[in-house]
Amino acid sequence: MRNQFSLAHLTALACPPPRLTYIAARAGYDFVSIRPIAMKLKNEPDYNLAKNKSMLRDTKTALRQTGLQVLDIELAKIEDGMEPKQYEPAFEVGAELGARHVLCSVWTDDEVFANERFIELCELAKHYQLTIELEFVPVASVATLKQAVRMLQAAAQDNAGLMIDAHHFHRSKENVGDIKRIPASWFHMFHLCDAVKEIPSAKEQMLKIMREERLYIGEGGIPIKEILQQIPKIPYSLEIPHLQRVKELGFEEYARRCLVSAKKYISLFQDDVNIS
Known part of the structure; x- marks a missing residue:
C-alpha cells in the first residue's frame, strides 16, 4: 500500500475549502484537511460551512x-466554558463531507473539566462516525505526550x-x-512537517514558527525518520505553513513542493520503517 498524504488547511489557510480541495488535487494529494471550526485568532478566515451553505455546496462539488x-x-478546542454541543454543526458537516477524524486540543488547566468534556466530545462524535484525535501542543494546557497519553487512558x-x-x-x-509504548490502535493520522532544530525560548517565536515558518520535510532538524519508525502506517x-514561500510561489506550487519534499524524504529510507 502506497503512502497517503493530506493537505492540511493551515498550509494554505487563506484558501477556502473548495479552492483548497482543487489545489490539493492538482498538487497530487490523496486527502484534504479542512478547518470549519475557526480558532478565532486575529486575521484568521472563518470557514463555517454549517452556516455558509453555498461554500458547503461548492466544497462537495470540489470533492466530487x-x-x-x-x-x-479541526479544531475542537477544549477550553474553559466550552460545551461539546457547540461543535455538533461542524461534526455534522464533517460527516456530510466524508471526514474521518476531528482534531482536538486542550486549553484549560482544569484537568477534571477537560477529561469530562473530552469524553463528551467522543460520545458526540460517535453519532457521526468520527474519531476525536487528541493533539498535544507545547503552548497549550495538554502540552506533552505524557499528558495526552494520560488523558486518553482516563477517557x-x-x-x-x-x-x-x-x-x-x-x-x-x-x-x-516513548512512542513504542503507545497502542498502535491510537494512531489514525500524523502531522508531518519540519522546522529549525533550535527550540525557541520565547513563546512568541515558537508561535511564529508554528504558524508561519515551518520547513519542507528534511530541511530542518526534527528527527522525522526516527519518529516515523515508531508509528504504524x-x-x-x-x-507546513510558510507565509513567505507562499507569497513567492503561490499556494498551489508551494503545496506541490511540500508534497514532493515529503515523498522524496520518505523514499530515502522507506524499506527501513513501517511506511513501505
Whole structure:
C-alpha cells in the first residue's frame, strides 16, 4: 500500500475549502484537511460551512470532481466554558463531507473539566462516525505526550486517538522511544512537517514558527525518520505553513513542493520503517 498524504488547511489557510480541495488535487494529494471550526485568532478566515451553505455546496462539488476525500476537520478546542454541543454543526458537516477524524486540543488547566468534556466530545462524535484525535501542543494546557497519553487512558473511548505533530513533538522535547509504548490502535493520522532544530525560548517565536515558518520535510532538524519508525502506517497530513514561500510561489506550487519534499524524504529510507 502506497503512502497517503493530506493537505492540511493551515498550509494554505487563506484558501477556502473548495479552492483548497482543487489545489490539493492538482498538487497530487490523496486527502484534504479542512478547518470549519475557526480558532478565532486575529486575521484568521472563518470557514463555517454549517452556516455558509453555498461554500458547503461548492466544497462537495470540489470533492466530487477531484475524487479527494476529507481526512479530518479541526479544531475542537477544549477550553474553559466550552460545551461539546457547540461543535455538533461542524461534526455534522464533517460527516456530510466524508471526514474521518476531528482534531482536538486542550486549553484549560482544569484537568477534571477537560477529561469530562473530552469524553463528551467522543460520545458526540460517535453519532457521526468520527474519531476525536487528541493533539498535544507545547503552548497549550495538554502540552506533552505524557499528558495526552494520560488523558486518553482516563477517557478509555474506542473512537479516541492520538495525533502527533512533528513540530510539537520536537518542541515538547519528547523522547522518540516513548512512542513504542503507545497502542498502535491510537494512531489514525500524523502531522508531518519540519522546522529549525533550535527550540525557541520565547513563546512568541515558537508561535511564529508554528504558524508561519515551518520547513519542507528534511530541511530542518526534527528527527522525522526516527519518529516515523515508531508509528504504524497512517495518512500523513502535511501541515507546513510558510507565509513567505507562499507569497513567492503561490499556494498551489508551494503545496506541490511540500508534497514532493515529503515523498522524496520518505523514499530515502522507506524499506527501513513501517511506511513501505
